[in-house]
Amino acid sequence: MSALIDLVGVTKRYSRGAETLTVLDALQFHVEAKDFVALMGPSGSGKSTILNIVGGLDRPDAGRVEVAGSDLQALSSSELARWRSRHVGFVFQSFNLVPVLTALENVMLPLLLTPLDAKKRREQAAFALDVVGLADRMHHRPRQLSGGQEQRVAIARAIATDPDIVLADEPTGDLDRESATAIMDLLGRLNTELGKTFVVVTHDPMVGERAKRTLRLDKGVLREAGRGSTASVRGPG
Amino acid sequence: MRSTFVLVRRHLQHHWLRSGLTMAALALAMFLLCFVISIVTTLEAAITSAATTRLVVQSAVSLFVNLPISYVTKIVQVSGVDEVTVFQWFGGYFREDEQPFAQFGVDHGHFFSMYAKDLRIIAGPGGLTGPGASEAAIAAMAADRRAAVIGTRLAQEYGWNIGDTVPLTAKIFTKTDRSAWDFNVVGIYEPLKSNVDDRTMWFRFDYLQETMIAEGAPADFGAGAYMVNILPEADPSTVAAAIDRLFENGPQRTKTTTEAAFQAIFVAMLGNVPAFMASLGGAIVFAVMFSVVNTMLMAARQRRGETGILKALGFTDAAVMRLLLVESFVLCLTGGGAGIALAKGIEGPMRDAMGAALPGFAVAWSTLGIAAGVTLLLGLIAGIGPAIGLGRLHPALALRSEG
Secondary structure (H helix, E strand, C coil), X not given: CCCCEEEEEEEEEEEECCEEEEEEEEEEEEECCCCEEEEECCCCCCHHHHHHHHCCCCCXXXXXXXXXXEEHHHCCHHHHHHHHHHHEEEECCXXXXXXXXXXXXXXXXXXXXXXXXXXXXXXXXXXXXXXXXXXXHXXXXXXXXXXXXXXXXXXXXXXXXXXXXXXXXXXXXXXXXXXXXHHHHHHHHHHHHCCCEEXXXXXXXXXXXXXXXXXXXXXXXXXXXXXXXXXXXXXXX | CHHHHHHHHHHHHHCHHHHHHHHHHHHHHHHHHHHHHHHHHHHHHHHHCCCCCEEEEXXXXXXXXXXXXXXXXXXXXXXXXXXXXXXXXXXXXXXXXXXXXXXXXXXXXXXXHHCCCXXXXXXXXXXXXXXXXXXXXXXXXXXXXXXXXXXXXXXXXXXXXXXXXXXXXXXXXXXXXXXXXXXXXXXXXXXXXXXXXXXEEEEEHHHHHHHHHHCXXXXXXXXXXXXXXXXXXXXXXXXXXXXXXXXXXXXXXXXXXXXXXHHHHHHHHXXXXXXXXXXXXXXXXXXXXXXXXXXXXXXXXXXXXXXHXXXXXCCCHHHHHHHHHHHHHHHHHHXXXXXXXXXXXXXXXXXXXXXXXXXXXXXXXXXXXXXXXXXXXXXXXXXXXXXXXXXXXXHHHHHCCCC
């Protein structure tokens, strides 16, 4: 059985003027379903680039990207967008909620892309908010919520469509210790209880400790850094 | 679609001051656009609705040079001529601070039958209304040298009624003792055509003529113009040429045109009004276009981060573009629509304000259609560029944007 996330020989370069920077070079990255992987490493090492490629937000310059049974390289821009809406949920460091919408409306946003009617969308969004413990805050705007609550709304939005994978980029980066712990508790629960697969980019050692696997990316090389299952990691050289 | 509209509405509400000011600018611009187009269409309507079977005979020198009264009997004998009436501008005023209205001295025996398709007397002496009113008013006019028929709005504005005496001070035809001219209201008319003013007074020309002769004017005191109705089978240009040939050797040469051509000359005297109004309308549209484009560019710049979120959630480039385009259309249609509705809503008061300067002022449905089209076009122009920009935005880059 193939992995849920399968990156083979992925290379990504960025151009800065005349200079070309190779961030990922022939990277191998495999994640099984229901895994909880933490990607750690110094700033600029390419952690978020991996996340963007896995989530179909960016394309590699070379290599094969197969996620949730789809070859992302073969999909057009609009097909990729539709694929994202079905298979991936995103959680960002700065929450990235739409400030003019309420918590409920923010969670309903990805559901607009599903065939559900308005009533079902509302019910499903309310359920997602209930799962993250914010049923009593569903009509609040983001500015009326604390940082931890905003991130919980973002997590509810990420799981609202019941995606296979949740990709989180520094989900605790803007939070105090207590809120960060609560968020990690929540993500862990979603992983174990709902079976969601998590790939979390982080600098936070606490997040690394709670993941089933921790991978460290440094100078283009991805290494197994701790406990966990099948480490299938190879960077260049 | 409805759910998407919620996001659009929330954005417009969130930036309520910017949205409000842009909508207000659009409302004002579309109101002004409707207004300037309506001036042109009203002038054009005055020309097109003018009778082509009625001729205007005036001095070949100028409209301000009178033609001898003896011309009437000669004109009426021209082949193809049906009826003739004198048509003399009086130029009096009721109270100096009031809005002026037009008064014309006419041949009461012919004028009302000649203008039966243009106006209708709806009230006459003895409280008569309806079909009998016209006959009674014309009979009263024949019996009273000072009789006059006034327009419905004139009656309404000043509260004048049948039997009232209206004193007018003359500016052109002044009496030696500077006393006012008294006119007795014997009838009230309503216009049947848009180019006929409802603030005009028609009175007996012979009252003016005889009074002026008594005041020392020459015995052949004439009129500024003669209106000539021609027979249905007659050719207007042939009859006009025949009339002008009749007076080729004076004492006053004439210039005879159809009423429509006469109206066109009047419009032309104002200058190239359509071109001027088109420039003005164009300037208004351009000015507001920059404002709306600026608003949408600002909205798009603030929406970069949100665009990244939407794309990450699975919204396609086209869906993101559509959101901003819809916002642009909503902004323009709300603001522009308010201006268009206002233009139609206050059409009546605007017509009143225009008075005799532009009788029959109307905001046509076609004008509203043009303004609605311009509003839609503005929505498209303002929204399309920023929308394409957001559509092309790389989702990973957009997520790194502020705002």
